[in-house]
Structure formats: C-alpha cells, structure tokens
Amino acid sequence: MNRWDGYRNPVGFDNDVTxxxxxLLHKDHPQQMFISILGESGVGKRTLARAVYHKVEGEFNTSFRYHGTPDSTTEDLLKEVYESVEDECPSEGNADCGEPVEDIDISDRIRCLLSNKKYLLVLGGIYSKTMLNCLKACLPDDNNGSRVLLILDIEDEEVGWYANTMNKEGFNGIHLLTRLDEERSGQLFCSSVLRKEQYDEEVNMKKYNKTVYNITGGYPLAIRLLAGLLxxxxxxxxxxxVLQQLMSESEMxxxxxxxxxxxxxDIPNDLKSCFLYFAGFSKDTSLYAETLVQMWIAEGFIKPQKGKTMEELGHSYLNELVLRCLIQSKMRKIGSIKRVRVHKRLHGFLHSEAREAGFIEVHDMHDMFVPPSARRISFMSFGGRYTTFINKFPKLRSFICWVEEQDWSNDTEGGVNKQLCHDLKFLLGSKFLRVISVWGLRIQKLPDEIGDMIYLRYLCVDSMDLKKLPSSIKRLLNLQTLDIRGTQVEEIHRSFWKIKTLRHVLADNLTLPEFIMKELDELQTLHGVKPAGETEWxxxxxxxxKMSKLRSLELHGIKQDKHGAALESALVKMQHLGCLTLEGDELPLCVFTARxxxxxxxxxxxxxxxxxxxxLNLHTVRPxxxxVKLSNINEVPRHIRDELNLEVKTEDQAAPLVKGAPW
Structure with a gap:
C-alpha cells in the first residue's frame, strides 16, 4: 500500500492520479485542453490535484497552481496568473510585446509570456463561465499539449461542463471524484492515524475499516479528522x-x-481560542505561521512554559492543530511550518462557533452593524469600501482589516485624495486593544493618541501612503510586534528602541539608530533595516x-568601511541566529566561519x-x-561552490521576498 508522502503519493487516489x-499527457490531443476535477467539498480534490501536479510538472515548460478565495474577482485571477507566469519565465522580462508595458492589457501580457510554451495551470476558485471566458482569452493555443486543470465543487458543475465544450474533437475533460469505498477508507485511516514506527500494526487495523467508513461516509476530510482525533x-x-459515540450521532x-x-x-481550552482565531480570516485564506503566532501571543492565548520561548510554544500549538488534521500546512525546506489554512468546509463550522460564542465579529460588507460590546472585529475583502464608525468599542481587544487593493488612478492631482484615506481614530476609545492589523486601507498617518493604547502588543499597518509614525509610539511599553512592511516609513523615534518587550520588528527600509542604550533581551526578529546614512558604526x-538574542536578521545598505567591523563583532555574539540576510558592498566571511x-x-x-x-569545513562549523542563497554564484571559487552543496541559488532565484498581505 502506498504511504501518504506529503501530497505526492496520497493514499486511496491511485486510480484517479493515473x-x-x-x-494531461494525452499526446494524441496536442490542442489546449481544459480538464476539471469535479466533486463534493471534502472529497479530496486539492489533494488529488497536488499529487498529479507533482507527478507531471516536469513534462511542461512552465506550471503553477493558484486557488482563489470565494470573493476573488477575474482581475485577481489574471493578476495572479500573470505574476506567477512572469516568475516562471524571468528571461521574458515584462512581456512587452514590442510596446510600452503601461499600454498593454494584462491579458496580452499573459499571452505573450506563454506564447510557444507548453504550460500547465492548476486553478481553483473559478466560479463562473464569465471568469472562465476571460481566462481562456488570455491563453495561447500553440498545439503543444498545454493544459488547464480546474478544481471545482459539485455546485460549480456547470462551469466544468462549460469548460468541457472548449475542448476540440469532443474530448471529455471531466474527472468526477467520488468518496472512497470501505477498503480505501480503511487504508487512508490507517496511514493517517499510525506513526511510522507503528506500521507493523497495520494488519490489526483492518477491523476498524467498516466502522470508519460508516462514520465518515468515505470523505477523506472526515477520515483525516477522525484519525487526528484518535x-x-x-x-x-x-x-x-469515541467511535461508539460518533456512530450514535451519525443520524443527527x-x-x-x-x-x-x-x-x-476534544481540543484543550488554550488551543481552542487559537483555533477560533482562524474564523477572523476569509475562507480559504492561507496565513503565515509567524504572523498568526505573533497575534496569538499578543492576545495572551499562549501560556508561558519554562525553557521555551513564546514563539516555540505557539508553533507547538500549530503543530498540534496540524496533527489533529484541523488545519493544513505548507512546510519550509528548513523544516518549519510556513503557511497554514483551514479547509473551507471546516471554516463554516468554525465561523458558526466563533459567532455563537461571541468570540469575534466577522463582516465582509461596509454597512454591517457591529455591537459596541464586540471584543474582536474582523473586516475581510469588501472591495475597498470602508465604513467610518460612529460608535466606540470600549471592550475591543483586536481589530483585523484586510481590504483588496484598488485602482486609485482618479486621485486628485498633486497628492492623495484625503477623502479616500482613513485615520483609525474610531479605535481611540478602545483602551484595551491588544492587536491592530490593517492591510489595504489608505492611511497617511496614525493618530498621535495611539501612544495611549498601553495594552497594544501587535501593530501591523500595510499602506503605501504611510510615511511617518507618530512619536507617541515610544509610549507603547507593551508592544511586542511592529510590522510596517508595505509602507514608506524610514524613520522611527529613537526612544522606540527602549521598549523592552519588543520581539519582532518588520519593515522594508527602516533606519536603525546609531546606538541603543540597553539590551533588547526579547527581540528575536529584525527585518528590513539599514544603518543610518553615512554614520560609521x-x-x-x-x-x-544590543540585539544578541536575534533569531532572524535582514539587514541592507551595509558599507564595509563604515559598518563591516562592527557588524562582524555583533554577529559572532548572536548565538541563537537561525536565518540571516545581508546586502552590501562587501559582506563578512564570519557568516560561514564563526563557530x-x-x-x-x-x-x-x-x-x-x-x-x-x-x-570552509561547513559540515562541522554549520551543522x-x-x-544558501548568493547574488552571484559565478564569483564563488569552485572548491567553495562544491562545499556549498545545499540549495545554492543565483540572483534571479534569490531575490528578496516582497511582502504582500500578512496572510
């Protein structure tokens, strides 16, 4: 029996994968083809799509996957396709098609990039024939075996059959994915519930096959949930x-x-609050693990334990939710969780529980009434429209806002139309706020009174209009995380660096002070910072x-003659450092040599x-x-290149990540 290996060899889907x-590889049908995986929610469509993708992607010149959220627009889809294809085809530049880029429609750009390429697009979240027509209009058909694989719920069956009519020669591209039978249900349950060292018990597990099938109905999602519980x-x-109880509830x-x-x-109470937090984000949203853990810590969900940092505990909470199969995860190559998401079928149950428990108020429309007693408010993706609140929220602990980016080309000349900007002043009456996370709103300035929010622990603002932070930010003596990526903020009040509770400072181009008076014992992450002007360190x-406990550092603008010696002496003291990114004219070799x-x-x-x-003797010095990512691999001596037999990437592949939404 095949074992579950990530999503490459999922149990129970062998025939479907074949x-x-x-x-997808039908050589007798070189024309462009639309293929649809059609099935109920929770039946394993994405799992199957991932497995097939990994198996055939090498047969195509370019390939990528994208799954839109339920409120995704055609513009969102085309933008994602364009950016992904552009990343896959860097040599094509901006696909100018012989014309200035600003004069070219995004559909034409996509068509130029994919021209004469055999491509595979795996797409979810296409909910209408209109959206599908717009997609098809962007895609060239060069008779080279290009394919589009759609992932569709059964309620979107009409889209699948419509896509089928686009295939030439009457080719049937519909693959109906059904629930697992009793035998395959038992196989999936066994592989999901047993640890590797327990595989010898597989024979004894067959007695559960019938019970598992009766409880789960053959839904892979339900089978994994049951395995995670047991x-x-x-x-x-x-x-x-547990099985007897579930059998008795199966009719209700x-x-x-x-x-x-x-x-x-069955979830412990501390973990239950963490899980309910997912209800504050849109269905099918993939969240960065670090962002989520930082918000949990700010909320006070993580209980301290001796010998572990709060972040380590937060990630252990995430790991337990993954083991319980309540959330799905994407891993980094270094072994940590990168992103997490809740299956959209489970998100509905979670949202219902969060609402009934009064845990969080979630809205996606600008005119919804929010009671003043709300403890947490979340606004997700409402077309750029945003309400100006009149009432106050004296009990509010968290405000989360994610607005889709808009085309602001109709701004007033010579500056920003202030009527389109927001100041968040309605939050000033919320003295107990712990979390503010705002992405997509046009914010030119934060209110000076923000310094009075003495309980604020997490502040994230992503707005390209924001250029300056109020000096009162120095009074946020309980602040743990400041995330100003996506803004133009370059300076911050010197006294900000006296906040002893700082754990994570994330920016794009923030200037460090010349010196810091006291040790920042809690600071673990410092990203997107640079030395001050021509100042010599x-x-x-x-x-x-004063940041010797750092675990992740991203520093740019380094000049060897002004900062080199000081940087090297500081780095060798960072014994907990796990991730390091440096940009400058000359970089210290101690990165590879300091024990x-x-x-x-x-x-x-x-x-x-x-x-x-x-x-360098890396196997002993850097166990x-x-x-390893290097800007110019050609300048690395051959004996060093051979020793760096890890994941050495060139400049195009190793470009720094540009932050979009924090989830």
Missing amino acids: ALEEM RFKEKPGQWEA RTTIESVFWASFE DQQNCPLH SLRYLQKIALYGNVKWPEVN NLIV
Whole structure:
C-alpha cells in the first residue's frame, strides 16, 4: 500500500492520479485542453490535484497552481496568473510585446509570456463561465499539449461542463471524484492515524475499516479528522468510546460535521481560542505561521512554559492543530511550518462557533452593524469600501482589516485624495486593544493618541501612503510586534528602541539608530533595516550589539568601511541566529566561519564575499545549514561552490521576498 508522502503519493487516489495523468499527457490531443476535477467539498480534490501536479510538472515548460478565495474577482485571477507566469519565465522580462508595458492589457501580457510554451495551470476558485471566458482569452493555443486543470465543487458543475465544450474533437475533460469505498477508507485511516514506527500494526487495523467508513461516509476530510482525533487517544479503550459515540450521532449530523465537532470539543481550552482565531480570516485564506503566532501571543492565548520561548510554544500549538488534521500546512525546506489554512468546509463550522460564542465579529460588507460590546472585529475583502464608525468599542481587544487593493488612478492631482484615506481614530476609545492589523486601507498617518493604547502588543499597518509614525509610539511599553512592511516609513523615534518587550520588528527600509542604550533581551526578529546614512558604526557599540538574542536578521545598505567591523563583532555574539540576510558592498566571511553561529539554517547574501583559499569545513562549523542563497554564484571559487552543496541559488532565484498581505 502506498504511504501518504506529503501530497505526492496520497493514499486511496491511485486510480484517479493515473486517469488524470493520462488526460494531461494525452499526446494524441496536442490542442489546449481544459480538464476539471469535479466533486463534493471534502472529497479530496486539492489533494488529488497536488499529487498529479507533482507527478507531471516536469513534462511542461512552465506550471503553477493558484486557488482563489470565494470573493476573488477575474482581475485577481489574471493578476495572479500573470505574476506567477512572469516568475516562471524571468528571461521574458515584462512581456512587452514590442510596446510600452503601461499600454498593454494584462491579458496580452499573459499571452505573450506563454506564447510557444507548453504550460500547465492548476486553478481553483473559478466560479463562473464569465471568469472562465476571460481566462481562456488570455491563453495561447500553440498545439503543444498545454493544459488547464480546474478544481471545482459539485455546485460549480456547470462551469466544468462549460469548460468541457472548449475542448476540440469532443474530448471529455471531466474527472468526477467520488468518496472512497470501505477498503480505501480503511487504508487512508490507517496511514493517517499510525506513526511510522507503528506500521507493523497495520494488519490489526483492518477491523476498524467498516466502522470508519460508516462514520465518515468515505470523505477523506472526515477520515483525516477522525484519525487526528484518535491520535490523542489511547487504544483500544478510548478509541472504542469515541467511535461508539460518533456512530450514535451519525443520524443527527452530517458525517464531516459530526467528526469536526467531536474533534473541536476534544481540543484543550488554550488551543481552542487559537483555533477560533482562524474564523477572523476569509475562507480559504492561507496565513503565515509567524504572523498568526505573533497575534496569538499578543492576545495572551499562549501560556508561558519554562525553557521555551513564546514563539516555540505557539508553533507547538500549530503543530498540534496540524496533527489533529484541523488545519493544513505548507512546510519550509528548513523544516518549519510556513503557511497554514483551514479547509473551507471546516471554516463554516468554525465561523458558526466563533459567532455563537461571541468570540469575534466577522463582516465582509461596509454597512454591517457591529455591537459596541464586540471584543474582536474582523473586516475581510469588501472591495475597498470602508465604513467610518460612529460608535466606540470600549471592550475591543483586536481589530483585523484586510481590504483588496484598488485602482486609485482618479486621485486628485498633486497628492492623495484625503477623502479616500482613513485615520483609525474610531479605535481611540478602545483602551484595551491588544492587536491592530490593517492591510489595504489608505492611511497617511496614525493618530498621535495611539501612544495611549498601553495594552497594544501587535501593530501591523500595510499602506503605501504611510510615511511617518507618530512619536507617541515610544509610549507603547507593551508592544511586542511592529510590522510596517508595505509602507514608506524610514524613520522611527529613537526612544522606540527602549521598549523592552519588543520581539519582532518588520519593515522594508527602516533606519536603525546609531546606538541603543540597553539590551533588547526579547527581540528575536529584525527585518528590513539599514544603518543610518553615512554614520560609521562603533565597533564596540553599534545597535546590533544590543540585539544578541536575534533569531532572524535582514539587514541592507551595509558599507564595509563604515559598518563591516562592527557588524562582524555583533554577529559572532548572536548565538541563537537561525536565518540571516545581508546586502552590501562587501559582506563578512564570519557568516560561514564563526563557530558561535552554529544554529544558522538559512543564509542569503547580496554582495561580495572575500572567500578563503581553503575549504570552509561547513559540515562541522554549520551543522544546521540547509539553504544558501548568493547574488552571484559565478564569483564563488569552485572548491567553495562544491562545499556549498545545499540549495545554492543565483540572483534571479534569490531575490528578496516582497511582502504582500500578512496572510
């Protein structure tokens, strides 16, 4: 029996993978083809699509996957297709088609990029024939075997059959994915619930096949939920009790609903609040793990434990939710969780529970009434329209806002139309606020009174109109996370760096002070910062000397003659550093040689390095190193290049990530 290996070899889908592979690689049908995976929610469509994608992507010149949210527009889809294809085809530049880029419609840009290429697009979230028509109009058909694989729920069956009519020669591109039978249900349950060291118990597990099938109805989502629940129970006593209870409830609820509520009720109370937090984000939203953990910490959901940081505990909470199959995760190459999401079928149950419990008020329309007693408010994706609140929210603890970016080309000449901007002043009456996370709103300035929010622990503002932070930010003495990526803020009040509770400072181009007076014992992440102007760093007292507990550092604008010696002396003291990105004219070799940096897992360097004439002995000096990114691999000596036999990337591949939404 095939074991579940990520999404590459999912149990129970062998025949489906084979059938789709044959359709995608059909050599007798070179014309462009639309293929649809059609099935109920929770039946495993995405799992199947991922498995097939990984198996056939090498047969295509370019390929990518995208799954839109339920409120995604055609413009969102085309923008995502264009940006993804452009990343896959860097040599094509901006696909100018012989004309200035600003004069070219995005459809024409996509067509130019994909011209004469055999492509594979795996797309979810196409809910209308209109959207599908717009997509098809962008895609060239060069008779080279290009394919578009659609992932569709059964309620969108009409879209699938419509896509089928686009295929020439009457080719049937519909693949109907059904629930698993009893045998395959048992196989999936067994592979999901057992640890590798328990595989010898597989024979004894077959006695559960019929019960598992009766409880779950053959839905892969329900089977994994059940497996995740039983992982935390003792066998056979507690297993039998859980299975018997679920069997008795099978007539009162749907199969997935029944297993979900059993799993939800089994979660420890601390973890339950963390899980409910997902209800504050749009369905099918993929969240960065670090962002989510930082918000949990700010809310006070994470209880301290001796010997572990709050972030380590937060990630252990995430891991438990993954093990319980309540959330899905995408992993980094260094082994940590990168992104997480809740299956859209489960999101509905979670949203219902959060609303009934008064945990969070979630709205996606600008005219919804929000009671003054709300403790958490979330506004998600409402077309750029935003209400100006009249009432206050004295009990508010969290405000989360994500507005889709708009075309502001009709702004007043010579500046920003202030009528389109927001100041968040309605939050000033919320003295107990702990979390403010705003993305997409036009914000020119934050109110000076923000410094009075003494309980604020997490502040994230993503707005290109924001150029300055009020000096009162220095009074936020409980602030843990400041995330101003996506803004134009370059300066911050010097006293900000006296806040002892700082844990994460994330920016794009923030200037560091010349020096910092006191040690920042809690600071773990410092991203998107640079030295101040032409100021020369003191070798014994540069700002980084007061940040010795850093675990991730991204620093640019380094000049060897002004900062080199101080930077090197500070780096060798950062014994907990795991991720390091440096950009400058010349970068210190201690990144590879200092024995104190043995925890480094990821290194990205954009600049010249004075490489030694002898080997670096990385296997002893950097035992945890997994990823190395260099701006110019051609300048690396051959003996060093051979030793860096990890994931060495060139400049095009190693471009710094540009932050979009924090989720």
